[in-house]
């Protein structure tokens with residue numbers, strides 16, 4: 045009996061079984077996620093069930109990655125018990141040649157809300173922005189949320205949004221006292237934001 049030939053016959057069977065198992069394992073675990081996918085998932089979950097279309101926020105961030113005003117170091121995630129559950133983005137905006145920041149979106153996965161994650165994203169994000177030399181931040185959002193962090197209606201500073209928004213929903217904060225002194229007019233936002241605000 046020629047044992048060598050019998051073993052050759054088993055080789056394809058071996059590959060078939062182990063190849064199949066590898067494919068099953070890959071499908072079960074899912075394809076590896078990129079950092080962009082992780083951010084997508086957080087925002088889609090955070091905004092689910094809110095008045096905004098959840099996917100729109102994730103699409104805005106995807107579009108902003110390509111924009112010259114995107115700042116990688118101010119695109120921040122937050123972990124809770126080792127799991128990445130929150131995200132915040134600060135993007136460069138301009139007024140009278142002064143570079144400021146737009147906050148948004150900020151989102152925390154629903155299961156992990158009301159645990160202080162959003163607060164640390166906003167406050168630590170602002171501290172980091174200040175360290176990088178930015179003097180102020182503007183946001184389009186819920187005044188009940190943002191006034192907790194010291195935001196005031198932008199109209200109090202004589203500064204306007206370049207899109208239609210109720211006065212109380214467009215707010216600013218000076219990271220450096222007096223930062224908005226002598227500044228007035230309409231902010232310049234990346235086109236992606238303007239398109240987002242139209243929808």
Ligand SMILES: CC(C)(COP(=O)(O)OP(=O)(O)OC[C@H]1O[C@@H](n2cnc3c(N)ncnc32)[C@H](O)[C@@H]1OP(=O)(O)O)[C@@H](O)C(=O)NCCC(=O)NCCS
Nearest residue numbers: 090091150151152157158159160161162163164185188189
């Ligand atoms: C808004 C959001 C980011 C807050 O994150 P969070 O981790 O739940 O918030 P925190 O636990 O850190 O709470 C921070 C403070 O904000 C308050 N707060 C949280 N969500 C709020 C809301 N929707 N409206 C008003 N206040 C809110 C908390 O009561 C807390 O106040 P306190 O310090 O006086 O107790 C989160 O709830 C979320 O992702 N919501 C859906 C997406 C969204 O609406 N994003 C903002 C759009 S601009």
